[in-house]
Amino acid sequence: MKVYKTNEIKNIAIVGNSGSGKTTLAEAMLFECGLIKRRGTIEGKNTVSDYFPVEKEYGYSVFSTVFSYEWKNKLMTLIDCPGSDDFSGNIASALGVTDLAVMLIDATSGVEVGTINQFRQIETLNKPIMFVMNRIDHEKADFENTITNLKEFYGSKVTPIQYPTGSGLAFDGIVDVLKQKFYKWKPGATAPDVLEIPDSEKEKAAEYYQVLLEAAAENDETLMEKYFEHGTLSEEEMLEGIQKGMITRGLFPVFCVSAEKNMAVHRLMNFLSLAAPSPDQVPAPKNRDGVTIEPDPNGPTSLFFFKTTVEPHIGEVSYFKVMSGKVKEGDDLTNADRSSKERVAQIYLVAGQMRNKVEELQAGSIAAAVKLKDVRTGNTLNAKGCDNRFNYIQFPEPRYRRAVKAKVEANAEKLNEALTRMREEDPSLVIEVSKELKQTIVSGQGEFHLKTMKWRLENNDKIEIDFLEPKIPYRETITKQARADYRHKKQSGGAGQFGEVHLIVEPYTEGMPLPEVYRFNGQEFKIQSRDIQTIELEWGGKLVFVNSIVGGAIDARFLPAILKGIMGRMEQGPLTGSYARDVRVIVYDGKMHPVDSNEISFMLAGRNAFSTAFKNAGPKILEPIYDVVVSVPSDYMGDVMSDLQGRRAMIMGMESEKGFEKLKARVPLKEMSSYSTSLSSITGGRASFTMKFADYELVPSDVQERLLKEYEAEEKED
Incomplete structure (x- = not known):
């Protein structure tokens, strides 16, 4: 295979x-380019994209699949992404390394x-997009209506x-207004007859x-001048204008195909090879230092690893994009994130499980390496003298959480090893071994996301698991001042405490x-601060420890023990x-004894005094509150709002967005346990939501x- 230059490379997310x-x-595309001799089907469980056992079992894509092919002297790399919202992390990583999104639209659904x-993800990343209307013969x-x-x-x-x-059933061909040709398919044929546009369609x-001519001309001043001067543009000039329009997001082209019958796929592939932007035509990403890294084949070598899979008989397959420079077989590079060689x-170059060995790749190329010893998703490998690191791929916040436990201890x-591996393959999975909750918490995008994970654990790794209701990480605090004292005294022969x-x-x-003064039950307590320690607690909030001991009532060497006792509580x-x-x-x-006082005595005295005072200080429980944004069709707005209010939600506002309502609310985490399933049930799967931790708030008194x-x-049971 030839070494493709950066301007000959096209990276596209489907x-x-x-x-x-x-x-x-x-x-169909892999069949057209000759990489496969026969098209597989989802029903037949033999497609190039859905080759993992779990995908064959459920009949839907779980992972994104990279496939590269040569077409019209271009290196085309496409990433087929799952459609389910539960696997949206794959879309985030694919969009991060591609330069055009091809959005399929079902002509029967719109x-x-x-x-x-x-589309919102694509818009946020300011990526070019085009639409392909599928199932036009249905x-x-x-x-x-779909347009x-x-x-x-x-x-x-x-x-x-x-x-x-x-x-519908009267479908008999496609008019290509750019080519000014009519593509007509005979029954059972995949290759069309290319004809002149019929008289009945000319107007x-x-x-x-x-409309297309004006849209193409609008995106370039030179083309606009030519259009005004000649009243038209050549096909090549229109292609140039369409490409520039896509790059600036001023134009969203629409193509038609029947993927199942392989109709018009060849024409789509030709268009992509000509009009899809190459890596050097779109804004270049920045590294973690905010420096723009251009895809310069003559620059220092930097490889960004955006995806990892674990495949039978091979092990880890690490997918990367050449951000800068060139990479060759046998290159020695440094992992900027892990300081390893x-x-x-x-x-x-890959197409699902198929791998085509290459000797060199230039900036912009997407490829895979196997059996790297210490590379993780999100890592960057650099040549000597280069220290690029990238973190521009933003994975979605988790929305569904469960505690997971092996049935056999x-x-x-x-199980922990398998979960760590799955996290590498899918960074939108969040795994937390919680010391606080004494549970392993798995958080993902939805019920299907975790259901798929469970299937893989039980069928691939042979680990039977249970999903449990996760405990809530409540917090405790106080609402008023309180005072307490405690004497720890123990004497049982020998040294006492x-x-x-x-x-x-x-x-x-x-x-x-x-x-300076505290008052309790008519008694004043004057404070003379000798030392203040402010401790940032790893679970949020602070503990401020004030030493106000005067006259040597407690030796300074015992204060760390008192603090340790308080921290324990x-x-x-x-x-x-x-x-x-x-x-x-x-x-x-306080008081101490010249012989019997020691650190353990003051640790226990401090712990118990703090516990008594805490209980007398109007103690309250705090619960985690999340900012929730629900995108819902207007027809379901009332039902969704009622459901949220039943979850103790505080509605913060609403916005209309083209037939959908965006509902903003603050909801306790406790009430979000099964929300993704409930929302899907209420709206027939037509609504979606995001959730992000906001802060902690006092729980209502009844709660x-x-x-x-x-x-x-629980304490009595224990």
């Missing part, structure tokens, strides 16, 4: 709603919730380059042509002053055993009462 035909289109969500296909639907959502930038003649074709022994370690601690607790907020709050936060503790008095009773019952 996206679209679940069921829109992405995998089928990929299969704009769907997946279309909207994915009996329920409606081209005109109207697209324009309602995405405006006049939506510009058809092709349109079908006949509708309509001329209208579409004029790597030799890139072999590099491959002996498999616990094996003695320590006495007097302290005050109060709720702490940032910047609050330290009072902060880690296991007095109410429910949850972490405590935002407390100021003033140790102002606190219930939590206290539940904790008390």
Whole structure:
């Protein structure tokens, strides 16, 4: 295989709603370019894209699939992405390394919730996009209505380059207004007859042509001048204008195909090879230092690893993009993230499980390496003297969480290893072994996401697991001042134990002053601060520890022990055993014994004094609150809002967005446990949501009462 230059490389993501035909289109393209001799089907479980056992089992894409092929002297690399919102992390990584999104639209369904969500991702990244209307030969296909639907959502930038003649079962061909040709298929044929546009279509074709001509000219001043001067443009000039329009997102071309019958796929592939932007034509990404890294084949070598899979008989396959420079077999590079050396022994262009060995790749190329010793998704390998690191791929926040446990305790370690590997393959999975909750928490994009993970664990790794309701990471705090003292005294022959601690607790907020006097039951306690320690708690919030000991009542060497005792109780709050936060503790008095006092005595005295004072200081439980944004069709707005209010949500506002409502709310994490499933049920799968941690808030008194009773019952059982 020849070494392709950067301007001969095209990197494209195939996206679209679940069921829109992405995998089928990929299969047709691989057949057209000769990489496969026979097209597989999803029903036959023999497609190039869906080759993992779980994908064959469920009949839908779980992972993105990279496939490269040569076409018209170009190196075309496409990434077929899953359509389900549950696997949107794959779309994030694919869009991060490609330069054009090809969005499939089902001609029988139009704009769907997946279309909207994915378009929003593409728009956020400012990526070029084009639409491909699939299933145009289906009996329920409606081209005109679907174009109207697209324009309602995405405006006049939506510009058809092709349109079908006949509708549904009357479909008999495609008019290509750019080529000014009519493609007509005979029954059972995949290759069309290329004809002149019929007289019956000339007026309509001329209208579409004029719209396309003006749209192409608008995107370049030179082309605009030529258009004004001559009243038209050549096909090559129009292609140039269309490409520039896509790059600036001023033009969203529309093509037509029947992926299942391989109709018009060849023409689409020709267009992509000519009009899809190459890596050097789009804005270059920045490294972590904010420096733009141009895809310069003469620059220092940098490889960014955006995807990892683990395949039988091979092990890890690491997919990368050459961000700068060139890479050759046998190159020695440095992992900028892990400070380790790597030799890139072999590099491959891939198409699913098929691998084509290559000796050299230039900037912009996407390829794979196998058996690298210490490379993870998100790592960068650099040549000597280069220190690029990239983190521009933003994976979606998790929306569905479950605790996971091996049914057989002996498999616990094996389960953790498998989960770590799955996290490498899918960075949108979040795995947390929670010391606080004493659970392993797995968070993902939805119920199907975790259901798929469970299938893989049980069928591939032979680890039977249970999903459990995850515990909620509550926090404890106080709402008023309180005072307590505690004497720890133990005498049982030999050296005894003695320590006495007097302290005050109060709720702490940032910047609050330290009072000089506290009053409890008519008694004043004067404070003379000798030392203040502010401890940033790893679970959020602060502990402020004030030493106000005067007259040597407690030796300074025992204060760390007192603090340790208090921290022990902060880690296991007095109410429910949850972490405590935002407390100021003033140790102002105490007693010690010249012989029996030691660190353990003051640690226990401090712990117990703090526990007593905490319980008397109006203790409250805090719960995690999440900012939730729901995108929902207007018809379902009332039902969705009622459901949220039943989840103790506080509605923060609403916005209209082209037939959809965007509902913003603050919802307790406890109430979001099964929300993705419920929302899908309420809206027939037409709504989506995002959630992100906001802060902690006090739970209502009835909820606190219930939590206290539940904790008390658990303690009795233990």
